[in-house]
Every structure is written in structure tokens, then in C-alpha cells.
Amino acid sequence: MAEKHDLKSLASAIQSFASSSPFLSYLTELYEKYESVNEGTVANYIPELGKALPEWFGICVATVNGQVFEVGNCNQLFTMESISKPFVYGLALEDYGREYINSKVSVKPIEETLNSIALDEKSKRPYNPIVNAGAIATTDLIKGNGVGARLKRILDMFERYTGRKHDIYMPAFVSDKAYGNRHRAIAYLMLNFGIISEKIDETLDLYFHQSAIQVNAHDLGVMAATLANGGVNPITGERAIDERYVQDVVSVMQTCGMYDSAVEWAYRVGMPAVSGISGGISAVVPGKLGLGVFSPPVDEGGNSIRGMKVCEDISKDFGLHIFNVAQPKHNLKDLIESGESVDDW
Amino acid sequence: MPKVVSIHSYRGGTGKSNTTANLSTSVALQGQRVAVVDTDIQSPGIHNLFGLDPERMDKTLNNFLWGQAPIEDAAYDVGGNVGVQGDGKLFLIPASIRPDDISRILSEGYDVKLLHEGFRKLVKGLNLDYLFIDTHPGLSKETFLSIAISHVLILILRPDKQDYQGTAVTVDVAKQLKVRKMLLVVNKALSSMNFDALKQKVEDTYGTTVAGIFPLSEDMVQLASEGVFCVKYPDHRVSQEFRKVALQVMA
Numbered sequence: 001m002a003e004k005h006d007l008k009s010l011a012s013a014i015q016s017f018a019s020s021s022p023f024l025s026y027l028t029e030l031y032e033k034y035e036s037v038n039e040g041t042v043a044n045y046i047p048e049l050g051k052a053l054p055e056w057f058g059i060c061v062a063t064v065n066g067q068v069f070e071v072g073n074c075n076q077l078f079t080m081e082s083i084s085k086p087f088v089y090g091l092a093l094e095d096y097g098r099e100y101i102n103s104k105v106s107v108k109p110i111e112e113t114l115n116s117i118a119l120d121e122k123s124k125r126p127y128n129p130i131v132n133a134g135a136i137a138t139t140d141l142i143k144g145n146g147v148g149a150r151l152k153r154i155l156d157m158f159e160r161y162t163g164r165k166h167d168i169y170m171p172a173f174v175s176d177k178a179y180g181n182r183h184r185a186i187a188y189l190m191l192n193f194g195i196i197s198e199k200i201d202e203t204l205d206l207y208f209h210q211s212a213i214q215v216n217a218h219d220l221g222v223m224a225a226t227l228a229n230g231g232v233n234p235i236t237g238e239r240a241i242d243e244r245y246v247q248d249v250v251s252v253m254q255t256c257g258m259y260d261s262a263v264e265w266a267y268r269v270g271m272p273a274v275s276g277i278s279g280g281i282s283a284v285v286p287g288k289l290g291l292g293v294f295s296p297p298v299d300e301g302g303n304s305i306r307g308m309k310v311c312e313d314i315s316k317d318f319g320l321h322i323f324n325v326a327q328p329k330h331n332l333k334d335l336i337e338s339g340e341s342v343d344d345w
Numbered sequence: 346m347p348k349v350v351s352i353h354s355y356r357g358g359t360g361k362s363n364t365t366a367n368l369s370t371s372v373a374l375q376g377q378r379v380a381v382v383d384t385d386i387q388s389p390g391i392h393n394l395f396g397l398d399p400e401r402m403d404k405t406l407n408n409f410l411w412g413q414a415p416i417e418d419a420a421y422d423v424g425g426n427v428g429v430q431g432d433g434k435l436f437l438i439p440a441s442i443r444p445d446d447i448s449r450i451l452s453e454g455y456d457v458k459l460l461h462e463g464f465r466k467l468v469k470g471l472n473l474d475y476l477f478i479d480t481h482p483g484l485s486k487e488t489f490l491s492i493a494i495s496h497v498l499i500l501i502l503r504p505d506k507q508d509y510q511g512t513a514v515t516v517d518v519a520k521q522l523k524v525r526k527m528l529l530v531v532n533k534a535l536s537s538m539n540f541d542a543l544k545q546k547v548e549d550t551y552g553t554t555v556a557g558i559f560p561l562s563e564d565m566v567q568l569a570s571e572g573v574f575c576v577k578y579p580d581h582r583v584s585q586e587f588r589k590v591a592l593q594v595m596a
Contacts, residue, residue: 342495
């Protein structure tokens with residue numbers, strides 16, 4: 001147990017042994033398993049994203065009981081990018097209700113790219129809140145007087161989800177805005193069909209701002225755990241979203257959150273999740289836990305390679321696929337509880 | 346919040362099992378749900394004090410450590426044997442006294458982490474207020490772990506040079522392990538000794554509270570582990586001292 005033979009080292013080894021968590025050990029093994037994976041590339045469609053290091057890798061699991069297990073670079077900040085979209089969709093639902101929001105944005109998965117300039121042929125609505133068109137439409141619906149007030153509402157919402165204040169990474173915002181002509185085209189197309197208001201510049205500013213909100217893997221885990229916990233942050237106890245709309249947010253994550261990989265993801269992993277081009281994945285296991293993974297190298301579909309592998313392993317090992325009925329390899333409850341401090345018995 | 350209480354001594358023969366039995370019974374008689382685990386697997390014996398016949402011990406702690414049974418299956422309700430009634434409960438998780446089982450433990454050892462997990466399952470499964478751990482004397486990985494997870498550590502020593510030296514080492518270890526609360530119990534003190542002076546000397550030496558001093562008792566020797574002393578002789582001076590220590594454990 002202890003390599004040194006002095007009393008202090010022995011005591012230290014015993015203490016860490018007494019307080020070690022089997023679940024954390026499991027996550028550590030998972031981290032070590034995928035740490036050396038060098039597939040994928042760091043996204044660089046805007047220069048700021050390309051500055052991320054490929055070796056950054058963090059895994060965070062937060063339970064609905066407020067326990068948090070972390071391995072790796074869980075404090076490393078990165079920009080949310082598309083991960084913000086289902087959460088902003090939830091805020092729009094709170095502002096206007098399901099019926100009205102559904103009249104503006106559909107919930108259909110599509111095989112086309114995230115950045116597609118395509119609307120539903122019949123209804124002229126964006127296909128879902130995760131594609132850029134849908135995300136712009138839901139952003140347009142966020143109430144508030146001007147960009148500042150509307151952005152504050154979004155930041156306040158994320159603070160409720162994570163339990164801490166968030167900053168905008170301005171260089172990413174500036175980059176996104178500079179490279180945003182395609183987004184403008186999508187917005188004007190939707191304006192043409194009466195899907196969004198005429199405040200296009202303001203809405204796109206808000207849209208680029210929300211993509212540039214800085215989070216870390218810990219935040220992603222707690223955000224997902226908040227949804228898993230019916231909309232209440234399990235650590236702070238604060239409600240982040242009206243419980244009526246949790247199912248809407250989680251549903252669009254399940255069907256659209258992993259973009260082109262959504263169907264295969266649903267089949268192989270079966271956890272509602274949303275991914276960002278910067279390398280984050282936030283996955284929800286309703287009633288149990290939230291999972292946040294960050295690793296910048298992404299596949300062609302824009303999903304974190306290590307993140308997907310971690311989610312798939314956790315899903316299989318603990319039987320967390322939404323449709324799983326088989327006996328899992330490990331019992332999640334036992335593994336988590338067996339690491340409790342004696343003071344939590 | 347449930348409390349884990351480890352009873353330990355550096356050397357054998359200090360009266361560890363007797364102290365464990367009397368303290369756990371005193372706490373259960375206060376209406377608490379209590380369990381005692383005999384982790385002195387190499388030389389088990391506390392079951393005798395609680396009147397648990399080895400023939401009745403279908404499952405023991407050994408079976409749990411070997412993955413043959415849940416630990417709750419090795420928990421025997423011995424409260425009725427020592428007059429625990431009402432809300433109070435007293436369970437004993439004995440270790441096997443079969444020679445083959447002891448031999449296996451001596452040759453193979455056991456998974457300390459699993460034992461720790463067993464403690465947790467007992468506390469939760471039996472909804473315990475107190476878990477008493479009767480340890481094997483001396484210093485070992487198993488003992489260190491019990492000390493590390495205890496809310497209260499009771500160290501028993503006799504007024505004897507070997508005990509004094511060994512206890513000093515144990516106190517050092519316990520302090521390194523940041524034990525939450527440590528109490529010393531001096532046992533088998535000659536009646537001719539000045540107990541107040543002895544208490545002061547021991548407290549000054551170790552910088553730790555002495556919870557009780559027990560005289561070398563012929564009545565205790567005469568009982569010969571055929572029951573729990575404080576139940577058989579509730580008004581005895583020794584029983585009063587046990588109750589005094591029990592109150593400090595519960596404080």
C-alpha cells in the first residue's frame with residue numbers, strides 16, 4: 001500500500017484506501033483507457049477553436065443525489081458551441097409554452113449537416129432546435145429588452161444549471177461573428193417565411209454570444225444531472241427549468257443532439273446527449289445521473305471521439321441505455337454507494 | 346448519524362472483547378440499534394459473552410468475506426440474551442471458530458476493502474445507530490482501516506510497561522489517521538492504586554482523554570465470559586464505569 005516505510009506515508013496510504021471510491025476508480029480506468037487515443041482532429045473552422053490542445057480530456061459524472069466524480073481536465077474551460085442549444089430551447093419553452101414554440105421550430109431529426117440552409121418544405125419551420133436554423137429561431141424567442149438583457153437571462157439560466165457564473169470568451173464570439181455569413185443567410189431565409197422577427201442582428205449577436213459561453217466538463221456533468229433530476233440542480237437545489245419542459249429538452253437531445261450520429265448513438269449508447277464542436281458532450285440518464293466529457297479532437301460529424309467512447313462504455317457497463325433491460329456488468333448504485341464516506345452511511 | 350466505534354488494544358488479554366460487549370450492551374439498553382462485528386478473525390470469542398451458541402452460527406463474517414453470503418445473513422439478534430427490549434436492538438456478527446476456517450484466514454488473509462463494504466451494508470441494512478468493531482490486537486492493515494473509518498476509537502491498556510509503549514505507538518498511528526475521537530480505557534488496575542493520579546498520568550502521557558479506569562475484578566474473572574457483566578451485575582462498580590464510558594461514546 002505504501003512504498004515509503006514511515007508512519008506518515010503509511011497513514012496517508014490507509015486514509016486514501018479508506019476513502020477511495022470504486023466508481024472513481026472505474027472512471028480513472030476509463031480515462032486511462034482512452035487517454036492515448038489520437039483519432040480525430042481539433043476543430044478549427046474558427047481560429048479560436050484551433051487553439052485547444054488535443055490531449056485535454058476530462059470526465060465528470062454527477063448523480064441526482066449531488067455526488068460528483070471527476071477525472072482529468074474537468075476545470076479546463078472551453079466554449080459551449082452547440083451544447084447551449086437545447087438549454088436555450090428550454091428557456092424559450094418557458095417564455096412561450098410548447099404549442100407556440102412548436103409552431104416556430106419542429107422536432108424532426110435530419111440527416112443534413114448542422115449548418116444546413118434548409119427548412120421543412122411544408123411548414124417552412126427549421127427541422128429542430130439543434131440545427132443552426134432551429135437554434136437561431138429559438139434564440140430569437142428569448143424574451144428581454146435588447147441583447148444585454150436577453151443575454152443576461154441566458155447566463156442566469158446557465159448559472160442555475162451549473163451553480164456558478166459564466167463568462168463569454170470574447171475572441172470566440174468575435175471569430176464566430178466574423179465567420180457568420182451563413183448564419184445570416186439562414187436567418188434571412190427564416191425571416192422571409194415569418195419564422196423569426198426582424199431583430200436579426202440582435203438575435204445573431206445573442207446566438208454567437210451563447211455559443212461562446214465558457215464551461216468545463218464539470219459544468220456539463222452538472223447540467224445533465226440537473227435535467228436527470230427533473231430540472232433541479234442536485235448540488236444547489238435550485239430549479240433551472242420548469243419541470244414540464246425537461247422532457248422536451250431531453251427529447252430533442254435524444255433525437256438530434258448528436259447530429260449526423262444521432263441514430264447510431266441512440267442505438268449504441270442510448271443516452272440523450274448533446275455535443276459541441278469544441279469537444280464537449282453532455283449526456284443525461286434520467287433519474288440517475290449526468291455525464292460531462294470534454295476532449296477537443298472530434299470526428300467528421302463534429303463529435304468528440306474520446307467523449308463518445310467514454311459515454312458508450314459507461315452506458316454498456318452500467319446498463320444505462322434507455323431501452324436496456326439486461327443485467328449490467330456493474331451495479332451503478334452499489335459502486336457509487338460503496339465509496340461513500342463513513343459520515344454518509 | 347450512525348457512529349462507528351472501534352475497540353482496540355496493542356496487546357492481547359487487555360479485556361477488549363469484554364469491554365466491547367459491555368459498552369455495546371449499555372448503548373443498546375439506552376434504546377439504540379447496535380451491532381457488534383467480531384473482526385478478531387484469528388482468535389474469535391465475543392460470541393460467548395452474548396450467549397450465542399457456535400452451533401447456531403450457520404453464517405459468520407468469514408462467509409461474507411469469502412463471498413458466500415450477504416453480511417446481513419451473519420447478523421444474529423442477541424438482544425434477548427442480554428435483556429435489550431423496546432426500541433433497542435443488539436446484533437452480533439461473529440467470526441467462525443471452526444479450525445479450518447481460521448486456518449484459511451491465516452493462510453489467505455482477506456480483502457480489507459470488502460470488510461469495509463460489509464460495515465457499510467450492516468449500518469444501512471440494519472438501520473444501525475452504532476456499529477462496534479471488536480478488533481484483533483496489535484497493528485495491522487486491517488486495524489488501521491478500522492481506526493481510519495471510526496468516529497470513536499477506544500484504546501484499552503493495562504498499567505503495564507509493555508502496554509504503555511505499545512499504546513504510544515497506536516496513539517501516534519491514530520493521530521496520523523486523524524481519528525475523529527479517541528478515548529483511552531485503563532483496565533485491570535490494582536485496587537490499591539490511586540485511580541485519579543493514574544488517570545492524570547495517562548492523560549498527560551498520551552494527550553488523550555481517559556474515559557474510564559477499571560479495577561482488576563475478581564467478579565469479572567469469576568463470570569468467565571459466561572455473559573455480559575453489566576447485565577449480570579448492574580449495580581457493580583465496574584458496571585457503573587462501563588455506563589460512564591458508554592455515555593462518552595454516545596456524547
